[in-house]
Amino acid sequence: MKWIVILLFLSGLCPAQPGIVWETQRADYFYDVHETSTGDFIIAGREIGTPNDDKCLFRFTSSGQYLWECGDPDLYYQEGMWVEETNDGAFIVVGRCKIAQESTYDLFIQKVNGDGNLLWTRVFDTSASAERAYCVLALPGGEFVICGEKDPEEGMDQAWILRTDSQGDTLWTREWGWEYNDEARRVLLVDSALTVLMHGRLESTSYGPHLVRYDLDGNLLWETPIPELYGYHGQDMCRASDFGYVVLTEHAPWIAHADSTGSTQWMTNPMGINSKWGNSINPTMDGGYIYAGQNQPYQPGRDEYSGMLVKLDSEGTQQWWDFVYESDCDGLFSARQLSSGGYIASGVAGGQGYLIRYEPELGIDEPGRSSAATLSLRPTPFNSILSISYHLSDLGPMMLSVFDLTGRLVEKLESGVRPAGGNTVVWSPGPECPAGCYLVVLDACGERLVARCVKLD
Numbered sequence: 001m002k003w004i005v006i007l008l009f010l011s012g013l014c015p016a017q018p019g020i021v022w023e024t025q026r027a028d029y030f031y032d033v034h035e036t037s038t039g040d041f042i043i044a045g046r047e048i049g050t051p052n053d054d055k056c057l058f059r060f061t062s063s064g065q066y067l068w069e070c071g072d073p074d075l076y077y078q079e080g081m082w083v084e085e086t087n088d089g090a091f092i093v094v095g096r097c098k099i100a101q102e103s104t105y106d107l108f109i110q111k112v113n114g115d116g117n118l119l120w121t122r123v124f125d126t127s128a129s130a131e132r133a134y135c136v137l138a139l140p141g142g143e144f145v146i147c148g149e150k151d152p153e154e155g156m157d158q159a160w161i162l163r164t165d166s167q168g169d170t171l172w173t174r175e176w177g178w179e180y181n182d183e184a185r186r187v188l189l190v191d192s193a194l195t196v197l198m199h200g201r202l203e204s205t206s207y208g209p210h211l212v213r214y215d216l217d218g219n220l221l222w223e224t225p226i227p228e229l230y231g232y233h234g235q236d237m238c239r240a241s242d243f244g245y246v247v248l249t250e251h252a253p254w255i256a257h258a259d260s261t262g263s264t265q266w267m268t269n270p271m272g273i274n275s276k277w278g279n280s281i282n283p284t285m286d287g288g289y290i291y292a293g294q295n296q297p298y299q300p301g302r303d304e305y306s307g308m309l310v311k312l313d314s315e316g317t318q319q320w321w322d323f324v325y326e327s328d329c330d331g332l333f334s335a336r337q338l339s340s341g342g343y344i345a346s347g348v349a350g351g352q353g354y355l356i357r358y359e360p361e362l363g364i365d366e367p368g369r370s371s372a373a374t375l376s377l378r379p380t381p382f383n384s385i386l387s388i389s390y391h392l393s394d395l396g397p398m399m400l401s402v403f404d405l406t407g408r409l410v411e412k413l414e415s416g417v418r419p420a421g422g423n424t425v426v427w428s429p430g431p432e433c434p435a436g437c438y439l440v441v442l443d444a445c446g447e448r449l450v451a452r453c454v455k456l457d
Contacts, residue, residue, distance in 0.1 A: 253278025
């Protein structure tokens with residue numbers, strides 16, 4: 001009876017989540033997933049069940065069909081934790097591996113071309129220590145920043161930040177923390193400098209998430225704890241719609257909005273019952289966030305974890321959620337909004353890698369659907385200037401914005417009340433906008449239109 005009451009209570013409160021387009025499984029583990037500039041999906045993960053487990057990168061089509069997998073055949077037990085697409089259509093994946101079956105784990109970075117061919121690998125090893133990468137950032141100039149950790153055989157973990165050149169060779173490294181279990185979990189390029197989410201502590205602070213700022217030469221600019229999250233494990237971070245930061249903790253997760261001083265504007269505990277684990281938080285095109293994690297079940301008779309997906313607005317209010325029981329999903333490790341307005345999430349189900357794609361939410365324009373507004377771009381691809389034309393059927397408020405594929409707001413081009421009719425806006429991205437794919441988003445006439453463009457070098 002208790003479970004029936006809970007189920008009825010949840011069903012009465014829960015807004016309808018988007019429908020599922022497809023789901024697929026493969027005998028691997030899937031961690032970080034991204035939409036590519038061509039609309040496919042690229043996933044960092046690990047191979048299961050082969051002698052060397054030497055694959056760490058997997059590519060699928062937009063309809064969920066497997067394309068290829070890649071790794072370095074000379075390495076063992078490769079585990080890809082994060083992947084980024086580069087300006088030349090290739091991919092950078094980082095994680096951990098072994099150079100011999102009996103050795104300790106080392107941090108690796110690999111570059112793979114769009115056809116799944118390995119271009120190069122770099123392995124970073126320090127004596128009497130195990131290493132791991134959690135995230136990689138591709139800089140506009142073709143260089144990379146990696147964040148991770150060192151785990152010495154004697155002593156406590158240290159957060160580790162590395163900057164490499166375009167071939168993965170070290171330019172500088174930095175360590176952070178104070179004799180504790182420290183990790184560098186996520187790195188963002190903000191105003192030509194690096195903001196890193198650290199987990200751990202300083203001599204003057206308590207254990208928990210910290211924001212740390214470096215310039216591109218590795219000089220420490222500032223560091224600040226988030227006192228409201230003391231005692232929790234910092235897991236993930238993304239840029240907030242108001243240009244602050246949204247931080248996710250891991251066990252019994254909290255999502256908190258923090259500014260550069262570590263002050264929090266709001267905090268929320270994601271939907272779920274019993275023991276919960278937070279794995280990723282990413283921005284959405286409406287200024288909100290999509291959360292992926294794991295949750296102990298509320299269904300009678302289930303004794304394993306389920307996947308968990310939660311959509312939040314810009315103030316942390318939960319708009320919809322989904323207990324992901326499809327294919328016996330055990331957990332979701334990554335979720336992102338797609339350029340079409342739907343969502344892709346990756347995780348594990350039944351001991352295999354798992355992908356699930358959701359439909360666009362209401363208000364997202366879909367091909368072939370009649371629309372009260374129109375949006376067109378030319379030329380695309382473009383070099384330096386993009387002409388954006390839109391037409392409104394009625395007088396009303398509108399907003400025209402540009403986002404990158406991670407959902408980060410790049411530039412707000414126009415907003416206000418506009419009469420019915422046609423308008424043209426020119427976007428001239430600055431040098432801080434690298435070549436790649438961008439999304440132009442028009443909010444008007446009670447709907448949202450999204451158009452994709454490609455900026456060339």
